[in-house]
Amino acid sequence: MLMEVKDLSLSIGKVALLDRVSFSVDRGQVLGLVGESGSGKSLTALALTGLVRRIGGRITGGSIVFDGQELSDLPEPAYRKLRGKRIAFITQNPMSALDALKTIGDQVDQVSRLHLGLSRKAARAHTVDILTRLRIPEAATVARAYPHQLSGGMKQRVVIAMALAADADLIIADEPTTALDVTVQAQIVMILSELVKKRNIGLILITHDMGVVAQICDKVCVLYAGRVAESGPVWQLFDTPRHPYSAALIGCIPREGMAPGALKGIPGTVPSALNYGAECCRFASRCTRADALCHTTRPLPHSQGAALVACHHPQGTAAQPEALDV
Numbered sequence: 001m002l003m004e005v006k007d008l009s010l011s012i013g014k015v016a017l018l019d020r021v022s023f024s025v026d027r028g029q030v031l032g033l034v035g036e037s038g039s040g041k042s043l044t045a046l047a048l049t050g051l052v053r054r055i056g057g058r059i060t061g062g063s064i065v066f067d068g069q070e071l072s073d074l075p076e077p078a079y080r081k082l083r084g085k086r087i088a089f090i091t092q093n094p095m096s097a098l099d100a101l102k103t104i105g106d107q108v109d110q111v112s113r114l115h116l117g118l119s120r121k122a123a124r125a126h127t128v129d130i131l132t133r134l135r136i137p138e139a140a141t142v143a144r145a146y147p148h149q150l151s152g153g154m155k156q157r158v159v160i161a162m163a164l165a166a167d168a169d170l171i172i173a174d175e176p177t178t179a180l181d182v183t184v185q186a187q188i189v190m191i192l193s194e195l196v197k198k199r200n201i202g203l204i205l206i207t208h209d210m211g212v213v214a215q216i217c218d219k220v221c222v223l224y225a226g227r228v229a230e231s232g233p234v235w236q237l238f239d240t241p242r243h244p245y246s247a248a249l250i251g252c253i254p255r256e257g258m259a260p261g262a263l264k265g266i267p268g269t270v271p272s273a274l275n276y277g278a279e280c281c282r283f284a285s286r287c288t289r290a291d292a293l294c295h296t297t298r299p300l301p302h303s304q305g306a307a308l309v310a311c312h313h314p315q316g317t318a319a320q321p322e323a324l325d326v
């Protein structure tokens, strides 16, 4: 397994924000990390990249094993060597990763010169090769351009090129296309997934877009209020979601031919981290299947088909969003 996260718990100050989160991703796989805003996706990415310490986060339990190496207690200097070189991180606002005063080529070259020790000339050839693979036309010319001369979609590809320039084994992309229009989003997501297969690397894609998950992910981990609700192969999640929260998320996907105004969300909101509650199902207050047990006892993950599901009353049949009154 390329990366295996097991029972990862994380706090900022006294507030416990992640609670025994587990998932794994192998080479050639795309793992989707999904859930509504505030479910803990970004914090998980920051934990995996060792950056959570910079915002005062502390891993309080569990393990993160990357290619056989335990990362949860890795000192920052060692993490610095890993980040960028073996684990590349594309953040939510990737445009800010570009320096307006340097050419595209200089910025991408810099990564492979630093991490792969390439000469100036070899680095430029490497950059042009990556830009071409990302389907940037006239890559050698684009390499001589400045960020302001490129469209948003092009700039985003350049940021992905920077993530790829060091030949990382794992890419963690946190909502990498949020700032772009829908067609460009789809293109970039497809490019990323092709790269995973071609280069046999792993990708953890953080998104709230279940359509993207269905399109490119092999596995999916559904987070809710800092815990895993359901994790397993993507086909099962869409075919027979077992956790009512997963079913509700799928019920929110817009479908072709849907009447205007038919699109609904999940009633209620993700609880604040201050009110998470330890001994309950955190989704209980929004779930129509919930009973007294759900309000008093934490559901532990157990096998349901090919997935692990943390629910006292999992669904066994096809998605029934109407049963959830969404």
Ligand SMILES: Nc1ncnc2c1ncn2[C@@H]1O[C@H](COP(=O)(O)OP(=O)(O)OP(=O)(O)O)[C@@H](O)[C@H]1O
Residues within 6 Å of the ligand: 012, 017, 035, 036, 037, 038, 039, 040, 041, 042, 043, 044, 055, 208, 272, 273
């Ligand atoms: N620096 C911080 N200090 C305290 N609490 C935080 C901090 N960052 C995040 N949180 C809390 O942790 C929880 C998870 O946040 P996180 O940003 O990981 O969610 P997310 O799923 O990535 O949401 P989004 O899709 O909006 O990015 C939220 O309750 C949030 O308020």
